[in-house]
Amino acid sequence: MGGRDWSKTSVAPGWIRYFFALLPPPADAVAIDAFAHGLRRSDGLRGWPIGPERYHVTLCGIERYGGAASEEIAALEKVGASMVAPGFTVAFDHVAGHGKPGDRQAIFLETSQTFSVLDRLQRILCREMRARGFRTPSTFGPHLTLLYDECPFSKLMVPPVSFPVREFVLVRSVHGAGQHNHLARWPLIGGRVPVPA
Numbered sequence: 001m002g003g004r005d006w007s008k009t010s011v012a013p014g015w016i017r018y019f020f021a022l023l024p025p026p027a028d029a030v031a032i033d034a035f036a037h038g039l040r041r042s043d044g045l046r047g048w049p050i051g052p053e054r055y056h057v058t059l060c061g062i063e064r065y066g067g068a069a070s071e072e073i074a075a076l077e078k079v080g081a082s083m084v085a086p087g088f089t090v091a092f093d094h095v096a097g098h099g100k101p102g103d104r105q106a107i108f109l110e111t112s113q114t115f116s117v118l119d120r121l122q123r124i125l126c127r128e129m130r131a132r133g134f135r136t137p138s139t140f141g142p143h144l145t146l147l148y149d150e151c152p153f154s155k156l157m158v159p160p161v162s163f164p165v166r167e168f169v170l171v172r173s174v175h176g177a178g179q180h181n182h183l184a185r186w187p188l189i190g191g192r193v194p195v196p197a
Contacts, residue, residue: 017175018171018173018183019171020168020170039146049147050145060126080125083128085120087165089164089165092162094155094158095109095110096110103150107146107149107153119140165188170183
């Protein structure tokens with residue numbers, strides 16, 4: 001189940017991503033979208049915000065050319081179903097850009113805070129994926145992509161943008177299709193995420 005570590009690659013057409021993610025509730029997603037449009041106007045960006053239905057925080061995942069096998073998707077669903085964690089609130093306090101000058105780069109919300117429940121949830125998801133033969137990213141930096149643009153963008157501090165996290169989802173995303181399909185979702189209803197060994 002190895003595959004590529006998609007966190008370190010540019011995704012070419014034909015590749016499909018499957019990833020665990022946190023989604024802002026609908027009202028918060030609309031507020032984030034309004035923030036993204038305001039940022040676009042104030043900073044002279046040309047790219048369009050990706051939209052309320054696609055804002056998310058990626059935890060970890062895989063990519064497969066042409067799609068994952070059914071047994072791989074079943075294994076990912078077992079990983080998701082094994083998680084037990086409380087709900088929490090995540091907050092972002094700055095906007096940053098990532099990419100080479102002149103290239104299409106991601107403009108995203110980041111946080112200077114540490115969210116221990118989020119970090120533990122992500123580490124355990126990765127650990128359980130590795131136990132089932134998947135490769136996972138070696139680093140994690142919570143962020144929420146707002147749009148893509150070719151304009152250079154410097155780090156910008158902003159008033160906190162926050163939303164409550166009460167569930168996480170398994171998302172299927174076809175490169176270039178501009179939409180996310182939610183394959184499964186699991187509530188964060190309580191309990192404590194154990195610290196990975």
